[in-house]
Amino acid sequence: MRAVSNGHNPELKAALEHLLSSGGKRVRPVVALLTGGMLGADPARLITLAAAIELLHTATLVHDDLIDGSLLRRGIPTLNSQWTPAATVLTGDFIFARAAMLAAETDSVEVMRLFSGTLSTIVNGEITQMFNRDSRSFRDDYFHRIYAKTASMFELATSAAAVLSPPCEEVYDSVRRYGYEIGMAFQIIDDVLDFTGQQTEVGKPVARDLQQGLITLPTIYYFESHPDNADLQPVLDGYIYDENRLARLTTAIRQSDAIDKSVEEAGGFIGRALELLEDLPATEERQALEDLAEFIVRRQK
Numbered sequence: 001m002r003a004v005s006n007g008h009n010p011e012l013k014a015a016l017e018h019l020l021s022s023g024g025k026r027v028r029p030v031v032a033l034l035t036g037g038m039l040g041a042d043p044a045r046l047i048t049l050a051a052a053i054e055l056l057h058t059a060t061l062v063h064d065d066l067i068d069g070s071l072l073r074r075g076i077p078t079l080n081s082q083w084t085p086a087a088t089v090l091t092g093d094f095i096f097a098r099a100a101m102l103a104a105e106t107d108s109v110e111v112m113r114l115f116s117g118t119l120s121t122i123v124n125g126e127i128t129q130m131f132n133r134d135s136r137s138f139r140d141d142y143f144h145r146i147y148a149k150t151a152s153m154f155e156l157a158t159s160a161a162a163v164l165s166p167p168c169e170e171v172y173d174s175v176r177r178y179g180y181e182i183g184m185a186f187q188i189i190d191d192v193l194d195f196t197g198q199q200t201e202v203g204k205p206v207a208r209d210l211q212q213g214l215i216t217l218p219t220i221y222y223f224e225s226h227p228d229n230a231d232l233q234p235v236l237d238g239y240i241y242d243e244n245r246l247a248r249l250t251t252a253i254r255q256s257d258a259i260d261k262s263v264e265e266a267g268g269f270i271g272r273a274l275e276l277l278e279d280l281p282a283t284e285e286r287q288a289l290e291d292l293a294e295f296i297v298r299r300q301k
Contacts (some may be wrong), residue, residue: 005017006104009026023056035179036164039281056099056118057153059169061073070208122149125152138215141234152183181276182273210235220258
C-alpha cells in the first residue's frame with residue numbers, strides 16, 4: 001500500500017504515510033485473505049486484492065472526514081484538519097485510483113467489476129444520505145445506508161476472494177452473504193460504540209452521529225419507545241442543536257434498552273454469518289472467520 005505512491009508528488013506520499021500509520025483494524029483485508037485462504041486462492045493475488053480493498057476503504061475515509069468535518073480519526077488529526085479541502089479531495093481521488101490499479105493487478109475482470117460496483121454503491125449511499133434527510137422510514141433507510149457504507153465492502157472482500165479461488169460456484173453465494181452479514185453487524189456495533197465508547201478508545205468524538213442529525217439503530221430503538229422525547233425531535237428533523245440537549249439525549253439513549261437491543265440485532269447478523277460457514281471447508285481460515293465474526297460483537301473500539 002505504501003509503494004503505490006512511489007514516483008508521485010512527495011506530498012501524496014506523506015499523506016498516504018500519515019493515513020496508513022494511523023493504524024486501524026484492517027478487518028476488510030483480513031476477511032479477504034482468510035476467505036481466499038480457505039478456498040485455495042493464490043496468496044500473491046490475494047495480498048494484492050487485500051491491499052486494494054484497504055486502500056479503497058482508506059480513500060472513502062478521507063472523503064468522509066472532509067464531508068463530515070471530522071477533525072479526528074483513530075485518535076490522530078484527519079487529513080482535512082491539516083490540508084485545504086481541495087488538497088484533501090485530490091488525495092482521496094489519488095488513493096481511489098491507486099486502489100483500482102491494485103485491483104486490476106489481480107488480472108480478473110470480474111474482480112474489477114465487483115470493485116467498481118462497490119465504489120458506485122458507496123457513493124450512491126452517501127448521495128442518498130445527503131438528499132434523503134426528510135425521510136421518515138428510519139429503519140429501512142438505516143439498513144440501506146449501512147449496507148452502502150460498510151457491508152458492501154465486506155461483501156466485496158469475500159466475493160472477490162472467491163472469484164480468485166479455484167472454481168467454487170457452489171460456495172460463492174455463501175461467502176458473499178457471510179461478508180454481508182458481518183459487515184452489517186460491524187456497522188451496527190460501530191454505531192453502538194458512538195454512544196457507549198470513550199473518545200480515547202474509539203479515536204473520534206462520541207455521539208458524532210447525533211451531532212450531525214444522523215439516525216442510527218440505537219436512536220431508532222429509543223425513538224420507538226420514546227416517540228415524544230423533546231430532545232429527540234430536532235435530530236429527527238435534521239437539525240444541529242445545542243450541547244445540553246445533545247448531552248441529555250445521549251445519556252437517555254445510553255441508559256435505555258436501545259443499546260442492548262442494537263447489540264442483539266447485530267448478534268442476529270453474526271448468527272446467520274456463522275451458519276453460512278458451516279458448509280464451507282473446515283480449515284484454519286474458516287475457524288479464524290468464525291472467531292472474527294464473534295469478535296465483531298465483542299469489540300470495544
